[in-house]
Amino acid sequence: MSVETIADDAVAVAGVGMHQWGKWGRNFVEYGVVAIERALADAGVDWSEVQFVAGGGTVRNGYPGYVAGATFAQAMGWTGIPISTSYAACASGVQAIQSARAQILAGFCDVAVVVGADTTPKGFLKPNEGGSGTDPDWLRFHLMGATNPTYFGMYARRRMELFGATEEDFAQVKVKNSAVGATNPNARYQKAFSLDEVMASPMVANPLRLLEICATSDGAAAMVLVSAERAAKMGLKSPVRITGVSTVTPSYPNAVIEMPNFSTDSAAGVAEPGPTFRDSIAAAAYAEAGVGPEDLDLAEVYDLSSALELDWYENIGLCPEGDAEKLLRDGETSLGGRCPVNPSGGLGAFGEAVPAQAIAQVCELTWQLRGQAGARQVEDAKVGLTINQGLFGHGSSVICQR
Amino acid sequence: MTVAQIATDSATFWDMASKNRVPAVEGWFTMDDTNPALIGSRCVDSGNYFFPKELEHSRVPGFGDSKLEEVQLSRTGTLWSWTDAAYAPPPPFVAQDPHVPFAIACVELAEEQMVIMGQVATGFSVEDLSMGMEMELTLETLYEDDDNEYIVWKWKPVGAGATGGEAS
Incomplete structure (x- = not known):
């Protein structure tokens, strides 16, 4: 048999596309349309064949952002197809993926487009107006001046105190990721930074420096997902398959302080917390895919800060808690290492385009598993994992296999 | 001083x-x-605390019917x-x-x-x-x-x- 079919319970990634990340200042819809057109071309699928659009929403671009699925269906040209829009902060993209995947697995459609795009303002992400006195996101800025980097700084300091991480370790994550990001045509910052340059950048949220905290970017990512049957009809040879998707929420009590909260859940009167929320995110994806951390050839993790990448090594099971610095120092997560992490360059090279980011992570896995990643190619990659977390308790992880 | x-x-x-x-x-x-003290609340049946306070419904799973009381932390x-x-x-x-x-x-x-x-x-x-x-x-x-x-x-x-x- 010349065409290898895939299992009925998997969906195939038939095509992926991005609009380069940057600070272009144009309408987010333009970026999304470019990404969709590229994903369709990559898949060899015409827009008229698409039966469902799943959009990741954005809260920074007025009403069209709240209804992103419809916005992109209209921008591409109404064809009467159903749409969905998902908002889950940084995890919006994975919820859009899961929405399209569920439609396919339920048999409601067999060709779906997933898209996320954003145009972001300069500087710190800030809360939306309107919630004020009842919105914890508004209140944490107002009452404490707690920005997102405030939380990243807390986690980073804790790593230093508990596990002996150093400021150089954090900087080295940026050095590692910028070296590959420099070769990625979709990245915003295509520059390899030296350790000295990172260490010389100004402190933003002690112990984290400007070059270690992800910027906010414009950008877009899209993909075409198809059913196993459709993949076979299209003659896709060993397509990249999505074999696990995790959209878990925390379990009570959540004992780690998280954006935008003022406190952790108390554990005074209830059972001690089990696995942390972040540990539970990848666990659900592994369980569905039937693989484990030992099977990973690469991972795309949400490096909102350089130090956070180290937390994720442990959360996805690459090493026990406290050993992430050793993994980094030994080069095991660099290109050429045992399990390269963020071969795309990560958020450090892209900056964050919120609803696009989780989709972009899967685009990178797709290129890597197909062997199309050019200078940043992970050799012989067969299994990849993405992980991400959206504030207000949104887990996000996708496992792709080929 | x-x-x-x-x-x-x-x-x-x-x-x-x-x-x-x-x-x-x-x-x-x-x-x-x-x-000064922060004002939180306590889920009486589970003994768990909340800050900011919850006074309408306990967020502890299984204790939704519990009485909630305001407490200083x-x-x-x-x-x-x-x-x-x-x-x-x-x-x-x-x-x-x-x-x-x-x-x-x-x-x-x-x-x-x-x-x-x-x-x-x-x-x-x-x-x-x-x-x-x-x-x-x-x-x-x-x-x-x-x-x-x-x-x-x-x-x-x-x-x-x-x-x-x-x-x-």
């Missing part, structure tokens, strides 16, 4: 005489100048982690002009088994903080307008004097 602190305190005194001291958020802490705890804001946070934070960097702490309360965030008291920087040190709740002015001083809770190292860097 340093001369700088006395000067600051007397300036505060004169402001107090002319402005109302109002909480920056209603009902989150007692306006007690000497022994422990005034002291141990430092869980800390960072600072070297750049001015965006609105709705009311930043000074020019921005004065401040530290922010997460403090773990033993009785409640929870971690609560807050700014660190004026005059203390990240250099003054260390893992596990004892911190106590204090009240300070967050910002002011023509009529009011808006008060917020902060965490302050217990028994420590500000080591330089006094906001002057």
Whole structure:
């Protein structure tokens, strides 16, 4: 048999596309349309064949952002197809993926487009107006001046105190990721930074420096997902398959302080917390895919800060808690290492385009598993994992296999 | 007490005489100048705590029917982690002009088994903080307008004097 079919319970990634990340200042819809057109071309699928659009929403671009699925269906040209829009902060993209995947697995459609795009303002992400006195996101800025980097700084300091991480370790994550990001045509910052340059950048949220905290970017990512049957009809040879998707929420009590909260859940009167929320995110994806951390050839993790990448090594099971610095120092997560992490360059090279980011992570896995990643190619990659977390308790992880 | 602190305190005194001291958020802490406390709530049946308080429905799974009572939380705890804001946070934070960097702490309360965030008291920087040190709740002015001083809770190292860097 010349065409290898895939299992009925998997969906195939038939095509992926991005609009380069940057600070272009144009309408987010333009970026999304470019990404969709590229994903369709990559898949060899015409827009008229698409039966469902799943959009990741954005809260920074007025009403069209709240209804992103419809916005992109209209921008591409109404064809009467159903749409969905998902908002889950940084995890919006994975919820859009899961929405399209569920439609396919339920048999409601067999060709779906997933898209996320954003145009972001300069500087710190800030809360939306309107919630004020009842919105914890508004209140944490107002009452404490707690920005997102405030939380990243807390986690980073804790790593230093508990596990002996150093400021150089954090900087080295940026050095590692910028070296590959420099070769990625979709990245915003295509520059390899030296350790000295990172260490010389100004402190933003002690112990984290400007070059270690992800910027906010414009950008877009899209993909075409198809059913196993459709993949076979299209003659896709060993397509990249999505074999696990995790959209878990925390379990009570959540004992780690998280954006935008003022406190952790108390554990005074209830059972001690089990696995942390972040540990539970990848666990659900592994369980569905039937693989484990030992099977990973690469991972795309949400490096909102350089130090956070180290937390994720442990959360996805690459090493026990406290050993992430050793993994980094030994080069095991660099290109050429045992399990390269963020071969795309990560958020450090892209900056964050919120609803696009989780989709972009899967685009990178797709290129890597197909062997199309050019200078940043992970050799012989067969299994990849993405992980991400959206504030207000949104887990996000996708496992792709080929 | 340093001369700088006395000067600051007397300036505060004169402001107090002319402005109302109002909480920056209603009902989150007692306006007690000497022994302020955060106001949380307790799920009576499970014994678990909430901050900010929940009074309508317990968030503890399986205890949705529990009575909830308002309680004052422990005034002291141990430092869980800390960072600072070297750049001015965006609105709705009311930043000074020019921005004065401040530290922010997460403090773990033993009785409640929870971690609560807050700014660190004026005059203390990240250099003054260390893992596990004892911190106590204090009240300070967050910002002011023509009529009011808006008060917020902060965490302050217990028994420590500000080591330089006094906001002057």
